[in-house]
Amino acid sequence: MARLPVYHRVLLDLQAGGQSTVSSEQLAELAGVNAAKVRKDLSHFGSYGTRGVGYEVDQLLADLRRELGLTHDWNCILVGAGNLGSALAKFAGFSERGFAVVAVVDVDRSKVGTHLGALTVSHDEEIGRLVADHGIAIGIIAVPPAAAQEVADRLVAAGVTSILNFAPTVLDVPDEVKVRDVDLAVELQILAFHEGRREPRRTG
Amino acid sequence: MARLPVYHRVLLDLQAGGQSTVSSEQLAELAGVNAAKVRKDLSHFGSYGTRGVGYEVDQLLADLRRELGLTHDWNCILVGAGNLGSALAKFAGFSERGFAVVAVVDVDRSKVGTHLGALTVSHDEEIGRLVADHGIAIGIIAVPPAAAQEVADRLVAAGVTSILNFAPTVLDVPDEVKVRDVDLAVELQILAFHEGRREPRRTG
DNA sequence: AGCTGTGAATGACTTCACAGCA
DNA sequence: TGCTGTGAAGTCATTCACAGCT
Numbered sequence: 001m002a003r004l005p006v007y008h009r010v011l012l013d014l015q016a017g018g019q020s021t022v023s024s025e026q027l028a029e030l031a032g033v034n035a036a037k038v039r040k041d042l043s044h045f046g047s048y049g050t051r052g053v054g055y056e057v058d059q060l061l062a063d064l065r066r067e068l069g070l071t072h073d074w075n076c077i078l079v080g081a082g083n084l085g086s087a088l089a090k091f092a093g094f095s096e097r098g099f100a101v102v103a104v105v106d107v108d109r110s111k112v113g114t115h116l117g118a119l120t121v122s123h124d125e126e127i128g129r130l131v132a133d134h135g136i137a138i139g140i141i142a143v144p145p146a147a148a149q150e151v152a153d154r155l156v157a158a159g160v161t162s163i164l165n166f167a168p169t170v171l172d173v174p175d176e177v178k179v180r181d182v183d184l185a186v187e188l189q190i191l192a193f194h195e196g197r198r199e200p201r202r203t204g
Numbered sequence: 205m206a207r208l209p210v211y212h213r214v215l216l217d218l219q220a221g222g223q224s225t226v227s228s229e230q231l232a233e234l235a236g237v238n239a240a241k242v243r244k245d246l247s248h249f250g251s252y253g254t255r256g257v258g259y260e261v262d263q264l265l266a267d268l269r270r271e272l273g274l275t276h277d278w279n280c281i282l283v284g285a286g287n288l289g290s291a292l293a294k295f296a297g298f299s300e301r302g303f304a305v306v307a308v309v310d311v312d313r314s315k316v317g318t319h320l321g322a323l324t325v326s327h328d329e330e331i332g333r334l335v336a337d338h339g340i341a342i343g344i345i346a347v348p349p350a351a352a353q354e355v356a357d358r359l360v361a362a363g364v365t366s367i368l369n370f371a372p373t374v375l376d377v378p379d380e381v382k383v384r385d386v387d388l389a390v391e392l393q394i395l396a397f398h399e400g401r402r403e404p405r406r407t408g
Numbered sequence: 409a410g411c412t413g414t415g416a417a418t419g420a421c422t423t424c425a426c427a428g429c430a
Numbered sequence: 431t432g433c434t435g436t437g438a439a440g441t442c443a444t445t446c447a448c449a450g451c452t
Contacts, residue, residue, distance in 0.1 A: 183213075
């Protein structure tokens with residue numbers, strides 16, 4: 001379920017705000033979904049709501065953390081130290097939520113040795129060693145589309161089993177490897193699609 | 205449909221490769237979906253496939269462009285010139301696909317006047333003027349979560365009707381405003397969720 | 409009384425499978 | 431023969447609505 005992380009985020013906020021229980025309705029409101037959906041989602045992994053009261057925030061957070069595999073941090077390797085890669089390497093949002101980018105690589109030898117935040121860029125060829133050394137399961141691809149498949153192959157060969165792909169290409173990987181695509185331009189195109197139905201024409 | 209932009213991308217590649225016709229099966233393969241789905245999607249906006257042959261690439265591209273509202277470029281305003289904002293401002297992928305970031309703003313006055321690629325950062329307060337001057341319909345939010353709702357309000361007040369939100373918050377906006385959320389940490393959490401079911405435990 | 413947990417109803421999307429045209 | 435277009439079947443997700451606990 002792609003909604004669990006959102007509940008998790010909302011609950012962290014509630015916890016920080018000192019709230020100790022939450023109703024499915026409030027949680028739904030904050031997560032931008034339907035209350036019945038929240039209850040069904042939570043019941044799918046054995047929920048502990050109290051009828052008449054709601055869910056205990058701490059308990060629910062612990063359950064979600066376990067369910068989401070967030071009981072420990074995840075080490076990630078970032079491939080591509082260009083514009084986007086650099087931003088991702090420095091992005092605070094990852095570490096705050098339990099994901100540590102522990103290695104950055106690039107094909108461009110002129111970038112090797114440069115620093116991105118606390119990290120030093122290594123060369124592409126070191127992927128295998130880095131993945132093994134740091135026990136990395138998650139790779140992040142932030143390279144141009146033409147290079148993405150090769151990078152994916154290399155990550156998979158190194159033992160990575162989950163890939164977050166920012167390159168606008170469909171990656172061909174073994175079934176057991178999970179890929180999530182984030183194509184920023186596609187997101188804008190979806191918005192433009194809706195804009196298009198609003199006004200037949202609009203000059204930009 | 206969130207798949208149309210992907211077809212569009214694939215067709216651009218095919219066109220660049222000099223291919224003049226494409227079968228639903230090939231298109232499906234390249235887009236990573238089922239062939240029947242492709243045909244159904246395309247038939248939804250009056251498709252022009254030839255039985256026994258396939259679709260004409262040029263024709264199909266033109267139809268998709270029209271359907272997606274990509275017959276002209278879209279001007280966008282970017283709010284937030286931090287790590288992520290800077291990367292987005294310089295990101296080539298947007299302009300290549302018909303989206304022009306024509307304005308960047310930030311609340312931090314020390315950033316105002318600095319350059320991001322060809323753009324100069326303006327102050328937050330200028331959102332209204334910039335949106336009006338450039339005929340902007342799409343706003344991109346790349347600010348910390350605590351500031352996101354206020355930015356959204358300001359964008360909406362300025363006349364923006366589509367928002368791409370990178371802040372990990374559910375935005376409250378009028379019904380007629382479309383929001384798409386991209387929470388990078390959520391994407392990783394979804395991957396971690398699947399990792400978690402693979403091996404009960406893995407130290408990071 | 410309030411709110412969860414869940415069967416049942418609905419709806420949306422996907423896939424199948426094949427008729428029909430080039 | 432090859433491939434599209436599409437009714438029909440199947441699958442999955444969402445929503446409703448209410449019984450049942452506290």
